[in-house]
Amino acid sequence: MAPPSPPSLITVTSRRSGDRMVVVVRGAIDYESEDVLRRSLIGALGRSCRGIDLDLRQVTFWDCSGLNVLLAVRRTALQDGKTVTIRAAGPVVERVCELTETLRLFAAAAER
Secondary structure, eight states, rough: OOOOOOEEOOOOEEEEEEEEEEEEEEEEEEETHHHHHHHHHHHHHHHHHSSEEEEEEEEEEEHHHHHHHHHHHHHHHHTTTTTEEEEEEEEHHHHHHHHHGGGGGGGGGGOO
């Protein structure tokens, strides 16, 4: 019998804001928590008409696992005619996005 899975290192909440979903992520995003993030974002994307807006201010750790999830969800959103934007980000998310030059991919159309 497999040992029980450890509790998730993150919490993800979402709420409707007009025709978009606002998703707030808290905690550490790494290889162990990327599935929780992916499922949460895809679920929010499915419940939205136009896309999702991310609040990542309370993310305490962010590596390529988190970025890869965002890029995959963005690709899915674009295929559905939707968008994924980062409305707020903490220093750890900003640093990874700066190093990889990907922040512009998640900017609202008016900000590009």
